[in-house]
Amino acid sequence: MVTMHAYALSCYIFLTELASNKAFDPGIYLNDTFFREAWTSLTDMKKRVAVKAQAARDLVNKYVGTYKEAAGLDKPIEFPCAGQVAMYEAIKMVAAYKTNISLWFGDSLRCAINLLLDVKQATANLSAAMSVAGHSKQEIQQACYERYRKPAGLVKVALGSRIPDLSSFSPEVCLAVQPLVRGVHMSYALEYEFDLESIYYDIRTEPIKHFRAFCCLSRIIAEAGGKSVQCQPMRTSWVPSNIHIDKWILVQHLLDAQVSNKGDMGHEATKERWQQLLDMDNKIFKNQGGRRFCGAIETDGVSLSVIKKTKAAEESKRGRQKVKAPERPKHKCKCKRSKQRHNKDFQHIDQIP
Structure with a gap:
């Protein structure tokens, strides 16, 4: 709850x-x-x-x-x-x-482009007109692709860049996707750059950096009449979820005991304390392939999951070895001309009649 x-x-x-x-x-x-x-x-x-x-x-x-x-x-x-x-x-x-952003941001951006360009209605109208004229199904599909779906795909690629280049598109297309450029792309800091110069890649590597843009994207889709996008994960079920209970919760709250020395919270001492509530002779608590019960469980009040770790991992500071991740190359240009071009491009889009 x-x-x-x-x-x-x-x-x-x-x-x-x-x-x-x-x-x-x-x-x-x-x-x-x-x-x-x-x-x-x-x-x-x-x-x-x-x-x-x-x-x-x-x-x-x-x-x-x-x-x-x-x-x-x-x-x-x-x-x-x-x-x-x-x-x-x-x-x-x-x-x-993080999972919600990385999984749904890209699809939501593509959906927004289709909505703003009205691809679905345009292809439906063209299909109906060509069907009445007696064209074959293959000809109709090819015509819809060349006239609407292919340009929409090119727009999706263009809007994947940090500074979208829309110079090759018609003024109507630029005007239609203007809410995305002014809303989503302008929600990032001026100096922020996408990894591999692609928003579709960057949302996988740095999802948190795109949360503000995702909230803006959700609003744009709603205003365009599309299906609501859940930019924030929500838990709507009253079904109990798993609660993590470690040895400190066990001692301080379940057993209502006091520990004066952290040395009293060793492996054997922890097993003795758990023995007061659980049957530690049960096979689920036995060692498995070098992993042993680390003193923590997860339960929803009905079932129980036992957490096991290797001895080395259990004795480490946080249960795992810290490995410094290799730095990914950033494609940044610190020259003033780049920032001037950034401002100029967005001004150009704002001035589209």
């Missing part, structure tokens, strides 16, 4: 702030810090002041009162281990936003 409201609260915050502040960039808040603040703001958890979370907390506090009133949350939701659970749920929420 808390996670469902956390998704709805985040959506409400982003949409309201975008509507009232055109300079607002929601992408900078797509991190576990913001979603952790949104999640815990709905519970009775007593928060500690953290400097790095101050900006996220201020934004959440600005809207959480209005949301609670609209959602009928008269009092905070009681959740005994809200702090620890919020950390795991926030990571899942960030992953959900």
Whole structure:
């Protein structure tokens, strides 16, 4: 229930702030810090002041009162281990936003181009006219492709660039796709460049950087009469989801015990504590191929999943070795002429009659 409201609260915050502040960039808040603040703001958890979370907390506090009133949350939701659970749920929420953008942004952009160019209606009219004239099905398909679908495909390629080159298209086409250029492409920072000079590639590698553009794209599609695009993932089901319970949640909240020394949270000590709630002799807790029970489970209240790690991974700081990712080459031009051309191109599009 808390996670469902956390998704709805985040959506409400982003949409309201975008509507009232055109300079607002929601992408900078797509991190576990913001979603952790949104999640815990709905519970009775007593928060500690953290400097790095101050900006996220201020934004959440600005809207959480209005949301609670609209959602009928008269009092905070009681959740005994809200702090620890919020950390795991926030990571899942960030992953959900990234996945949603990388999967649907490209298709939504192509859909918007088809809507603005009215490809569906134009091909239907041409097909009906040629059918009455007695043309074959193959001739009709070829004519529709050459006259409408092929130009639309070229527009999709052109709008995949950071600075779209529409000089080879008719003024009617340029005017039709002007909302995308002025809305989607102008939502990025002036110095931002797409990896491999393609928006369709960049949304896969840097999805968070495209969140603001995706929100704008969703609005353009709605205004064009297309099907609504869910630019933000929402959880609408009341079905319980898996809750991550680690050894600290077990000790502090389920067993209501105190740990004075972190050395008391070793592998064997953790197994003894879990033995008070679970049958640790069950085969699901046995070692598998060098992996052993790491002291954490996931459950929805009915089923249970056991998390296992290798000994080396379990003893590492975060459960995995950090490997520095290789830097991808950026195609940037720092000369003033490039920026002048950037402004000139957008001015040219704005001045189309």
